[in-house]
Amino acid sequence: MKKLIYLAVLSTLLVACDEPSTVLNPVEETGEKLFYQPENFPQPSYDFSKNPVTDEGFELGRKLFYDGKLSRDGTISCAECHSQPYAFTHHGHSISHGIDDKIGTRNAPAIQNTAFMDLFFWDGGVFDLDFFSVAPIVNPVEMDEELGNVLEKLRATEDYPEMFKAAYGSEEITTEGFLKALSQFMNSLVSANSKYDKYVRNEAGGEFTDQEISGLSIFKTKCASCHGTDLFTDGSFRNNGLQIYVRDPDFGRAIITENAADNYKFKVPSLRNVGYTAPYMHDGQFLTLKQVIEHYASGVNDSETLDPELKKNGVLGIPLTETEKSDLIAFLATLNDPTFISNTAFAAP
Ligand code: HEC
Ligand code: HEC
Known part of the structure; x- marks a missing residue:
C-alpha cells in the first residue's frame, strides 16, 4: 500500500518535470532539483504521501535552510554547518561550531539521500525527518532559539507569508508547514550521479x-x-x-x-x-x-x-x-x- 501511494506521488512528480525519460541523470540533463528515485537505490523510507515535494515547498525549504533567522541572534543558518561544496557537512570542523562559536560534541554528517534513511543523528535519536529540524534550532550550542520565536520572525517578513501561501494555500505560518518545507528541501538532496552510479547503471562516463x-x-x-x-x-x-x-x-x-x-x-x-x-x-x-x-x-x-x-x-x-x-x-x-x-x-x- 505504502509503495502504491509512493508510486502515485512519484508519477505526479515525473509528470511535473520536462522530460521524464531522462530522469536517470536529472541534474545534468534536465536541471532537475526535486526528489526522484534513482534506479539503483532501494525504495525510500520517507512517506511522501504525507508531504509530497512541490516546487513551491522546495523553494520555501531552501530559503529556510539558508536563513539565519532560525537562530537566536540571526547568525547561524542550517547551511553554516551543512555547506553544499562539502556535501552539506561542516568543512574544516572535526566537531561543529554553532552560535557564539560554542563547540558541539559531534561531526556534522552530510545531508544527502535523507528520504532513504530510517534514523537520523549518529546515535539514531530522531526517527522522523519532519520532526528533525526542531533539534538543531533548540540546541543551545547550535542555534539556541525557540521554534515559536522563529515563526514570529518569519511572520514579520514580507516574503515568507507569500511563500507559505504558494506552498500550502494559506499565508498562515505554522510549525507543520515550516518543518515539512525543510523536509522537502532535504529530501530533494538526492545524490546518485557519481562515477560509481554511472558504472552500475552502464551509463556514459562510468568506465572504471x-x-x-x-x-x-x-x-x-x-x-x-x-x-x-x-x-x-x-x-x-x-x-x-x-x-x-x-x-x-x-x-x-x-x-x-x-x-x-x-x-x-x-x-x-x-x-x-x-x-x-x-x-x-x-x-x-x-x-x-x-x-x-x-x-x-x-x-x-x-x-x-x-x-x-x-x-x-x-x-x-x-x-x-x-x-x-x-x-x-x-x-x-x-x-x-x-x-x-x-x-x-x-x-x-
Ligand atoms: C563493522 C562494520 C563496518 C565495517 C566492516 C566497515 N565500516 Fe566503515 N564505518 C562503520 C561505522 C560504524 C562508522 C562510523 C563510526 C563512528 O563514527 O563512530 C564507519 C565510518 C567509516 C568512514 C567515515 C565516514 C564519515 O563520513 O565519517 C569511512 C570512510 C569508512 N567507514 C570506510 C570503510 C571502509 C573503506 C571499510 C572497509 C575497509 C569499512 N569502512 C568497513 C562501520 C564499518
Ligand atoms: C552548529 C552546527 C549545526 C547547525 C546550525 C545545524 N546542524 Fe544539522 N547537524 C549538526 C551535527 C553536529 C549533526 C550530528 C549530530 C549528532 O549526530 O548528534 C547534525 C545532523 C544533522 C542531520 C542528520 C543527518 C544524518 O545522517 O543523521 C540532519 C538531517 C541535519 N543535521 C539537518 C539540519 C537542519 C535542517 C538544520 C537547520 C534547521 C541544521 N541541521 C543545523 C550540526 C549542525
Missing part, C-alpha cells in the same frame, strides 16, 4: 579503471557487510573500534536505547561523497581517507561491543595489503558526485 574495479571488489568483500547497498550503509549501529576516550566517552546508540550492549555504537555512515566530507567519524578524528583505511587495517581497538566483523578468527581489524589500501581509496573516489555539490538549485537562493 583496473584499479577502481579492484577497489570495488575489495570493498565488497571487506567493507560492504556494514557499508551495504548503493546507499553504502545498511542503516545499522556498530562499534568500528575507534579509540574510547575514558574521560569523556560518547556512548553513541546506548544514549538512546539505554542498553549497555549498544555502548560506542554509531550509525554506519553512507560513504557517498566521502571525498568532500572530511574530517571523518562521529567526532571527526581522522582528516584523510588514508588514516581511515589505516584505522581498519591496523588501528582497531578491542572492547566488549566491538563489531564481530572486525574481529574475525580472533584477528583485530581488516587485513589489507598496501596495494589493496590504494585500490580502496581509488574506489572511494568514484563515490564523489560533482553534480551534487555544484547543482545551483541546492545553493543559497
